[in-house]
Amino acid sequence: MTRDIIVDRILSILKEEFEIENPDLDENLTDTYEFDSIDAIALLEHVEDMIGAPLTQEEKKRAMELRTINQICDYIERVIKNKK
């Protein structure tokens, strides 16, 4: 999965599931869109569907620090790499 595809999928999920439209990739989602811990957990469910594998508890805990779309995409790339 290329970086561009990951970005497109995340932007699509944020728009359809979280009503976040046209965000900047380095914008703090919590500050700008009130994206909270409940949303973060919900987003991880979509990430699991996206990568086709469940996330471990440790992987989920690490995701709680993410704030921007670029950070989310970095995280997904690392998870995919580790699961190979």
Next chain:
Amino acid sequence: MERRVVITAEAAITPIGHGKKEIWNNLVTRVSGVKNLKNRDELLAKYLHSRVFGIVDYEIAYDFPRKFAKTLGPVSYYACQVAKEVIDRAGMDRETLSSGRVGVAFGSIHGSPTVQRHIYEAFFDPSHTGYTKINATDYLKSMVHTTAVNITRMFGITGRVISSCTACTTASQSIGYGYESIKYGLQDAMICGAADEYDLTTVAVFDNLLACSTAFNDTPHLTPRPFDVRRDGLVIGEGAGALMLEEYEHAKKRGAQVIAEVIGFACSNNGGDLILPNAEGVKRTIRMGLENARINPGDVDLISAHATATKMGDIVEAQAIHSEYGTGPYVSGFKGYIGHTMSACGAIEAIFALYMMQEGAIIPTLNLEEADPRCGMVNHTMQVREKDINIVSIHNFAFGGVNTSLFIKKWR
């Protein structure tokens, strides 16, 4: 210190309408909101004996931003909508709501059963992987206090939270405990009420207890039949009701319009069986309520009876009313119009009482055509009666042996 507690706004979502105009028209013209059971759940619907339900089958134009909606199950949609309406009608601003002097007393019988079923289905997924699909918000939607805390979150309320969960006395406890919170100076205002959503599991519970109406499946508008000789059980319903209770001087200072005054409340337990109605418990609760309200039985103009149309419950209530009130007050039961809206019934019935005070008319018990002789000793309301109503007492009784009596007085 005892302070006066007034009602400054009301809102209801019921099987006979949303808002006073529609509800009142349907009460006066004796329209039933009981219809054939929704058949969306094949498994349960196939095996249920009762196929009637008090359904909210109209669209409600919710306008909740996603950040709030994401933690709302169906029951909290109802709850937040009626809370929003009472806040708007009472004209209470955000600063007051967030002052710490405004609280919420709101409940439901058990959170959102629809969401709970989703959780159980996930847990019992034969692949044993379903539990990972329990949504991040499922607990927030289904927990027992989901209605109360979603209201606090949506409207920035920072005062006390009371989340009664006593089945059919949930709303009357909410109002009663809200009343006490203000009366004794702990809060200046409380948003009080309850909500329950449509779900077949609730029907199944009562169906299995042989408590549901089954003889009128083809004529749902003819059931339930409180106090009637042909009554054959209760009809489950859904809906929500909310009241804004406020300390009188606080309301006056804000320039709020006062609708009525809450003058008394009592709650007791039968101290025994968890299901069977108990006349002594009901009588005691009536006496405690009258004492709390500092009035005599003869001061009460109307009793809004719990009257679920079960065989035993109606008899016990009628006998208890006769014992404590004689034949003085009119007696009406409103579940013929809306079914038994479970946790919400006490709030909805209190709101019906407010409407009757405002309109100067007593609404009769729907489907009461011939009183069961064992229930016939009280002053049943058989037709719409024009009357200036001063004091109404609202009765509610719940599984677990819980009894409440609430007293509301017209504001003059």
